[in-house]
Amino acid sequence: GENVEQHPSTLSVQEGDSAVIKCTYSDSASNYFPWYKQELGKRPQLIIDIRSNVGEKKDQRIAVTLNKTAKHFSLHITETQPEDSAVYFCAASSWNSGNTPLVFGKGTRLSVIA
Amino acid sequence: KAGVTQTPRYLIKTRGQQVTLSCSPISGHRSVSWYQQTPGQGLQFLFEYFSETQRNKGNFPGRFSGRQFSNSRSEMNVSTLELGDSALYLCASREPHMETQYFGPGTRLTVL
Numbered sequence: 001g002e003n004v005e006q007h008p009s010t011l012s013v014q015e016g017d018s019a020v021i022k023c024t025y026s027d028s029a030s031n032y033f034p035w036y037k038q039e040l041g042k043r044p045q046l047i048i049d050i051r052s053n054v055g056e057k058k059d060q061r062i063a064v065t066l067n068k069t070a071k072h073f074s075l076h077i078t079e080t081q082p083e084d085s086a087v088y089f090c091a092a093s094s095w096n097s098g099n100t101p102l103v104f105g106k107g108t109r110l111s112v113i114a
Numbered sequence: 115k116a117g118v119t120q121t122p123r124y125l126i127k128t129r130g131q132q133v134t135l136s137c138s139p140i141s142g143h144r145s146v147s148w149y150q151q152t153p154g155q156g157l158q159f160l161f162e163y164f165s166e167t168q169r170n171k172g173n174f175p176g177r178f179s180g181r182q183f184s185n186s187r188s189e190m191n192v193s194t195l196e197l198g199d200s201a202l203y204l205c206a207s208r209e210p211h212m213e214t215q216y217f218g219p220g221t222r223l224t225v226l
Contacts, residue, residue, distance in 0.1 A: 032213045043118075043204065043217040044157070089157060095213050101147060101170045102215065106156035 002027040004092050006105025013080050014113050021108045023090035024072040032095040033073050034102070035064060039086045047088075048075070051095075080112045115141050118207050118218035126224045132193040135221045139186050139207030145169075146188040147215060148180060151202040160203075163188050164210075192223075200225045 003026040013019045025033075034049035050057045050064045050073065057064050061080075066073040077084055087107045094100040119138045127133050139146050147170075148160040159172040163182035180190040186207075192199055202222050206215035 034214070036217075043219045045217070046214060049214065091157075093213070101159040101162055101172065103159065104149075104157040 002030055002092055002094070002103040004090060004103050004105045006090050006108060008108060009106065010109045010111070012111045012113060015080060015082060017080055019075075019077045019080050019084070019110055019112075021075045021088055021090070021110070022072060023074070023092075023105050024070075025092040025103075026071065027092070027094060028068075028071065029094040030092040032093050033064070033066060034091050035075050036089045036091065036104075037086045038089065038107075044089060077110075080110075082112050082114050085110060085112045118205060118216055120203075120205055120218040120221050122221060123219065124222045124224075126226060127195050128226050129195055129197060131195050132191065133195060133223060134189055134191045135203055135205075135223075137188045137190075137205035137207075137218055139188070139205075140216055142209060143207035143216075144186050144210050145208045146182060146186065147206045147208075148188070148190050149204045149206065150174070151204055151220070152200075157204070160190065195225045197225050199223065 006023045031052035036044035037047045038044040061078045063076040087109050089107045090105045091102040093102045121136045145164045147162040149157045151157050161180050162170045166182045177193045182188045202220045204220045206217045208215045
């Protein structure tokens with residue numbers, strides 16, 4: 001089955017700097033890669049996702065890149081702000097009529113220091 | 115639309131007891147997935163239901179079971195609770211034929 005590795009497990013950055021979180025996956029059939037943000041005591045919320053037919057996707061200060069050959073994808077957050085502090089999870093699934101579950105990485109705790 | 119809701123939000127049980135958790139998906143969402151979240155293991159998939167049928171099951175013992183009703187609401191049951199079952203149990207729903215999952219706030223289960 002699919003296995004998703006996520007690094008680093010913790011990340012501290014100064015406000016205004018960029019943050020990068022990396023994930024690798026094992027199943028070459030995976031074609032859907034969402035990223036979730038979970039603030040303390042709250043539910044995971046989707047912040048961006050990418051499908052395997054796209055190499056990069058941006059949404060304001062957030063971007064995700066995908067390298068299908070190397071089987072890795074990354075989350076980039078630019079101009080970090082204190083409210084970006086949270087745990088970020090990557091996930092992967094093989095989307096084929098919706099019958100493959102999401103497999104999550106173990107999360108990255110991002111701290112943005114003001 | 116209202117978001118995914120879960121009840122109860124907090125639960126304290128003792129070893130050997132059983133527990134039932136409930137999840138109400140977003141209106142129109144027919145798929146409900148359940149996840150166990152622990153500090154050490156992260157988010158682990160339990161099972162997914164679609165139109166009252168279990169579509170996928172994760173690698174959990176048979177003590178963990180679930181079901182879905184005709185209105186898409188779902189319940190999960192854990193029997194013979196163990197200390198290691200203490201976790202945040204999250205459910206997520208999605209629209210038919212769409213990948214995006216929306217999570218509920220979770221039920222925090224503590225087993226003493």
